[in-house]
Amino acid sequence: MLLSIVNLAFLIGAVLFVRGLSMLSSPETARKGNIYAGAIGMGLAILGSIFAPAAKLGAAEVHNNYIWILAGMLVGGSIGYYASYKVKMTAMPQMVAIFNGLGGATAVLLAMVEFNNFYSADVPEGGMGALLSSALALIIGGVAFTGSMIAFLKLEEVIKDNFLVIPKFHTYLNLLLLAVMLGLAVWVVAMGDKGEMWMAIVFMVVALYYGISFVVPIGGADMPVVIALLNTFSGLSAASAGLIYDSKIMVVGGLLVGASGMILTLLMCRAMNRSLLNVLIGGFGGGGAAGKAGTGEQVVKEVSMNDAAIQLNYSKSVVFVPGYGLAVAQAQKVCKEIEDILEANGVEVRYAIHPVAGRMPGHMNVLLAEADVPYPKLLDLDDANSFLANADIAVIVGANDVVNPAALDDPSSPIYGMPILRVWDAKHVIVLKRSMNPGYAGIQNPLFFHDRTRMLFGDAKDTLTKLVSELKSL
Amino acid sequence: MLLSIVNLAFLIGAVLFVRGLSMLSSPETARKGNIYAGAIGMGLAILGSIFAPAAKLGAAEVHNNYIWILAGMLVGGSIGYYASYKVKMTAMPQMVAIFNGLGGATAVLLAMVEFNNFYSADVPEGGMGALLSSALALIIGGVAFTGSMIAFLKLEEVIKDNFLVIPKFHTYLNLLLLAVMLGLAVWVVAMGDKGEMWMAIVFMVVALYYGISFVVPIGGADMPVVIALLNTFSGLSAASAGLIYDSKIMVVGGLLVGASGMILTLLMCRAMNRSLLNVLIGGFGGGGAAGKAGTGEQVVKEVSMNDAAIQLNYSKSVVFVPGYGLAVAQAQKVCKEIEDILEANGVEVRYAIHPVAGRMPGHMNVLLAEADVPYPKLLDLDDANSFLANADIAVIVGANDVVNPAALDDPSSPIYGMPILRVWDAKHVIVLKRSMNPGYAGIQNPLFFHDRTRMLFGDAKDTLTKLVSELKSL
Amino acid sequence: MQAAMDFFNTPANYLWIYLLVFTSILGFEVISKVPTILHTPLMSGSNAISGIVIVGAILLVRQADPNDYFTLIMGFLGVTLGMVNAAGGFFVTDRMLQMFKKKTK
Amino acid sequence: MQAAMDFFNTPANYLWIYLLVFTSILGFEVISKVPTILHTPLMSGSNAISGIVIVGAILLVRQADPNDYFTLIMGFLGVTLGMVNAAGGFFVTDRMLQMFKKKTK
């Protein structure tokens, strides 16, 4: 009876994962979807595993040790809860990176314990299946763990792009490490019960090191792609660990995460017009200071706060182009305030959302949603470009790479070929940023020297706040 | 080795079923999708089952008897090929009904043989699982088989709606039969190897009879819904038979068919604004001659061929509203011809497609596709209604129920509440049909007595052909 | 009741249930994307797939004793009917979709 | 090679492979419907689901001998990390989606 209930709970939990994710496809149902998947589904899975009878565990004896489990859940739950309420929306990529890493690390722990049990048993259980799934969980989880940690440190700018990198040969080093790791995996599995624990330990060390070596040479600008890819890995490592425990819900959950990470990875690559392989081994962003040259010769024109306010006030249509700087400055609410003032004066206001603006997919949408901007005002790439063609003013709020015309006309540029927002089609362009520093791709932006462009230097939030008072005093 | 290849072939076949169906979601890829699923996927499944080694069959000895298999495939393939090239597009529902029935019948055969093997073996294999899956295949397949045959006969009008029906008590009879059938199923499964073959035979007879009794009282107008439902059943019976043979590809394929049938069923019910239960036990259409009254008092106005041609020629926008009559008259090509003539004169032509016009979902789309009408000209319910509001002329080509205003304003009408095309919003309405006979729901249509309506009696194809020559001579 | 629960809880059967549930959900997801204009081909195309019962019939004939005419004839019938369903369904769908094809020119 | 093929052909493993393949396809189908505006919540929400490894860690602790501190500590760590991932991911996603909610008023 208990077994039936537990089995049913797992099944319903797994179905809720799917249902919850499919409810994420509309803003109306998304929140409920997260509750279905992340709270009810996960809750059923946890309860099921706590109360599963011995028969389900396939173990003769069960000692329960509930105190250890409870302690772990309390500690983990509190940290998770606290972290989730402390984290700034700008730091989401870092947060996801850390969580990925934790999932991967857990899979590694489980795999190592399984290896240990396997080798120390008189009659090892599970044979090839047990070894294969442990090896998978170890490889994928290990890479997800250390890779995510490096990605986190890179995003926090604790380590720089050239840290630990062997300039020309790093790709070969990685291929070598990969081959060694896979070789070890085949060897461990093929040896069967003749293997020994030290083999698993060597294997683990190589997998963990491969994760570091894999991410280290990838440029900071590409971290979001790497994080989505590592998200796939952490899902697949959970699925592999599920095979160890013969747990269908772990497998289903893990595969769903894997699919989601893969889709986001490919989507970002497509938006940047690069292949995944190019991101993983290619230089872009890795070079770091590829741009910055040529600033001296051309002249940048500035606009005064007052002039900008007047221009905005007497225009017919304004397009805000938010980018990473909006997130850094936390300027989304002031931006919305300006929108309200302008709309009250009959100016049509839209937001042009580039798919990779910011640091993660959908980053700008979350920020603007936070500021209560209704989502029909958010235009995607194509709609934005046709709207821009007839717009009076484009206001660039901390965006840079996503409005860089070099992507269209300079084949030597590292971002050449990436689809971008054609802001210079608007009659006037006002750029809000703090300095002439380049954006994430580390390259200079010819847009700033365009005739129609005027710069308005300063922190985006300060500048917009001042614009609000100027507009009100008009 | 062979086993691996066969297993892989089955797996790929199953994936191709999914891939093929998902390619059906766009007209560009649909044909390839059908080839993936219906030819390559099915081909792999057939080859796999022909060459599967004895180990896969779980049998000690395999006699192959390839000659019987080959003969069956040749006979079946030829019949299928011949039938598919002979069938008229109007007779698609009948064809699907027959095919459904055949699938169900096969499942019944397989289940009966399995029962026979089970009871005649010294040590029956498979236990409860084998009995349960055979019982499922028998029930579902049996109902799909006889139910489809009755649906076929009803569509061909070989049997009438009141054939074999016990007027008031038929619903109770069916509930009783259902209970008996399910009781037998539980009994057979619960008896296990203590059961005997005669039990299975009784069980089969009840299931087959239930299929007849289930469909017989349902009105002819609801046959398409019933066929989609039986499509679900034939899929599920294939899946159950798959459980008997431990064949994953049968299970996957069967479930996909089940899902497709279920979606189409619900979709039709929604378009008719009725619940599935209402279709299954409710009278609508079953009464047959509910309408036809009240014709005498009101007056119908006719229009001459020449006047109609002139009206069409000098209008700005014309909407054709095709219905089942278009299919019967095979008038789609002439219709397209008129479209071409009118468009050459600068008249804007559209087609208003009601979701349940004709006799099966998407019926009109297939016919008009056959006549090369580009699909952007086909408007769905909502678009059509807003287009009709500004249209000059609506030409009803053999539609009736789908343009019946009683659905909106006559709560006593059996079709009250069904969403319909508001053709009377157009400035003029021309109705092409042969007589004042009602449509499939068997009820009179007040539209024909509307001031703006003019009738043009005669076979749709004849009438349209004459209109073509009138138009050319203008 | 106990027997039914034991049946459900046997790991192999429980795994089957997962496959059944998730394949059904997959079917709904995939098919609910098919637009109305393609519903007739969807109906006949998916109907063709229910001809997959032919696999069972083939396996049946192959296992039958060459003298067991009951099974052989049942199997032959099964192969025939399944083949009519599969081949007929495929060809008629193809014929229909050919019409849709022509318009892309 | 032979061993690998035998492994693949064992009926139970072969059934697992079906579940893996079809669940993956289902994942792609479901997730490819999520629109760009919800990609950040999708990322953190699906990430939370990878906290499902906690199930493995719980089962591990329950089976461990009360004196086997190696396993207990590993399991405790696993439960903790898995819980951080699951709870943190859920709450942060909810926090984000709350913002999207507000606008429907």
Ligand SMILES: NC(=O)c1ccc[n+]([C@@H]2O[C@H](COP(=O)([O-])OP(=O)(O)OC[C@H]3O[C@@H](n4cnc5c(N)ncnc54)[C@H](OP(=O)(O)O)[C@@H]3O)[C@@H](O)[C@H]2O)c1
């Ligand atoms: N979204 C994703 O999923 C994703 C994924 C992968 C890669 N990326 C990459 O990330 C980049 C995104 O482009 P983007 O245009 O959004 O950003 P960006 O190119 O990184 O530029 C951000 C700009 O904001 C300015 N800024 C920073 N803090 C500011 C503040 N407080 N006030 C005002 N301005 C401030 C910076 O200039 P100052 O320092 O002079 O102020 C900088 O020019 C692309 O290269 C893209 O490929 C994104």
Ligand SMILES: NC(=O)c1ccc[n+]([C@@H]2O[C@H](COP(=O)([O-])OP(=O)(O)OC[C@H]3O[C@@H](n4cnc5c(N)ncnc54)[C@H](OP(=O)(O)O)[C@@H]3O)[C@@H](O)[C@H]2O)c1
């Ligand atoms: N499509 C589906 O999936 C589906 C599913 C379930 C139910 N249904 C039902 O089917 C009906 C469909 O409505 P509908 O408006 O398309 O058709 P309808 O209501 O059945 O009317 C068809 C009309 O065509 C006329 N007609 C027949 N042959 C003709 C010919 N050779 N030339 C000219 N006219 C001809 C008939 O009148 P004369 O005999 O006077 O010519 C009749 O009035 C609805 O009741 C719907 O609920 C459809």
